[in-house]
Amino acid sequence: MSQESVPATKGNILIVDDQLDNLRVLSTILMEEGYQVRKALNGQMALVVCQTLAPDLILLDINMPDINGYEVCQRLKANSQTCNIPIIFLSVLDDVTDKVKGIKMGGADYITKPFQLEEVVVRVQNQLTIQRLQMQLQEINQKLLKQNSLLRLEIEKRRQAEIALQEVNEKLQELALLDSLTEVANRRYLDDYLQREWQRSAREKTPLAFMLCDIDYFKAYNDTYGHIAGDATLKRVAKAIKTAARRPADLVARYGGEEFAVVLPNTNFYGTVQVAENIQLQLQELKIVHAMSVVSEYLTLSIGITVCIPNNQYSPSNLIATTDQALYQAKQQGRDNYCAYISFYRSYFLAENFDESKIFCTELGNW
Incomplete structure (x- = not known):
């Protein structure tokens, strides 16, 4: 997930579709909602854009020439730099098997064409909210792991200190009970x-x-x-x-x-x-x-x-x-x-x- 999100926007969205009308309509409505939008006409361009600056969310058409949406998704999920970007598939294919395939490939959601703009906005908001919460949870987990690590280190230090103190006390007690010259009991x-x-x-x-x-x-x-x-x-x-x-x-x-x-x-x-x-x-x-x-x-x-x-x-x-x-x-x-x-x-x-x-x-x- 990119750490370079543009300030004063609700998120950075990449729309991938070989249909210019779809690109124009989706980008217009999402920019009106306060999102920064980038566009790609094919899968190869989408992969290049993601490598340049990873988006917060991708709207990905399935039926495209050369590289279809499934393959684009598969390549993105195989890359450690882009594997966590949520992907919403866009497709005229509304069969259950197509939707299941999209989810199995790593998609977060699936919208069938023709789409309702209100539905797109809501699903985008939901995915970005989920992504934001996951990031917050990951940050909290990392902080907890760090705190736990520091705590374990502190506990180990204290344990070692207690062992050393006990050894010193035992030595002092032993010395207190020994004759200093002959080293037998006093x-x-x-x-x-x-x-x-x-x-x-x-x-x-x-x-x-x-x-x-x-x-x-x-x-x-x-x-x-x-x-x-x-x-x-x-x-x-x-x-x-x-x-x-x-x-x-x-x-x-x-x-x-x-x-x-x-x-x-x-x-x-x-x-x-x-x-x-x-x-x-x-x-x-x-x-x-x-x-x-x-x-x-x-x-x-x-x-x-x-x-x-x-x-x-x-x-x-x-x-x-x-x-x-x-x-x-x-x-x-x-x-x-x-x-x-x-x-x-x-x-x-x-x-x-x-x-x-x-x-x-x-x-x-x-x-």
């Missing part, structure tokens, strides 16, 4: 996790193990090798402990200074001892030289252990306190070892033929 997360596991174990009546690991003579190590070396060693020790406590539910946390805590849910005494011995084995394999240690030429750990089945009479603070007592006992016994505190049901926790010298209390009395 004390805050340890307290929360221990409380949750205590409640769960109490409900399910399953054993809960807790360990405190303290680097032997770490102050002397820092004094000898410096704090930078001390920080690097803390990282290596934390990694060694994580390697030993590797189940998904196991938690390794920095308790403070050179102390590390380990939470082992649903772990009996024998399993806890295996983890403690594996921790010491992992540390031995590192062979971190400690010239000022009294117990070994390499860095060592003392470990306190508590294994219990939580109940409502006690709390995680009791668990930490007894584990600290066990750690103190391990140090009193020469360091570089572990000592355990087992709360009640001694036979439940102990494996057969276990070295009970590692146990210093089996009752809850001093909780």
Whole structure:
């Protein structure tokens, strides 16, 4: 459809008819109605005119020499520049089959000759109104498509922003729960996790193990090798402990200074001892030289252990306190070892033929 419609007219109409009288009568009445009119005496001329300036509407005679109206219509509909121009056929052929053929070829309407001028004017007005409404609808659809595209783009941008924000928040939350130096859990997360596991174990009546690991003579190590070396060693020790406590539910946390805590849910005494011995084995394999240690030429750990089945009479603070007592006992016994505190049901926790010298209390009395 042409975008070059002449201003101050109701539309640009092309009349195609090989009869001069028809051209004269139709053009006169349509110009009086306010339309701009162009004329073509044959189909070939009509095709050239449409290529030069596409009209808003075509009145097309069917019976013409060389190229009849059907073929002209077919060529116009096959051209992307003219395919949307509405065509009203003019013909003396009034048989239904002729009208159906015209519509099938792409015609918008069909007027039989001799025509009534009032009928022509009304049908022209109707087709131009339909064409105008279709163009308005197309413009609205294009605007809506553009708006929808912009809206989808905005939604996608917001979704990506939300994902990025969520990732940042998760990272910040993760950082807030990690010890910045050793990259294991910090004390805050340890307290929360221990409380949750205590409640769960109490409900399910399953054993809960807790360990405190303290680097032997770490102050002397820092004094000898410096704090930078001390920080690097803390990282290596934390990694060694994580390697030993590797189940998904196991938690390794920095308790403070050179102390590390380990939470082992649903772990009996024998399993806890295996983890403690594996921790010491992992540390031995590192062979971190400690010239000022009294117990070994390499860095060592003392470990306190508590294994219990939580109940409502006690709390995680009791668990930490007894584990600290066990750690103190391990140090009193020469360091570089572990000592355990087992709360009640001694036979439940102990494996057969276990070295009970590692146990210093089996009752809850001093909780």
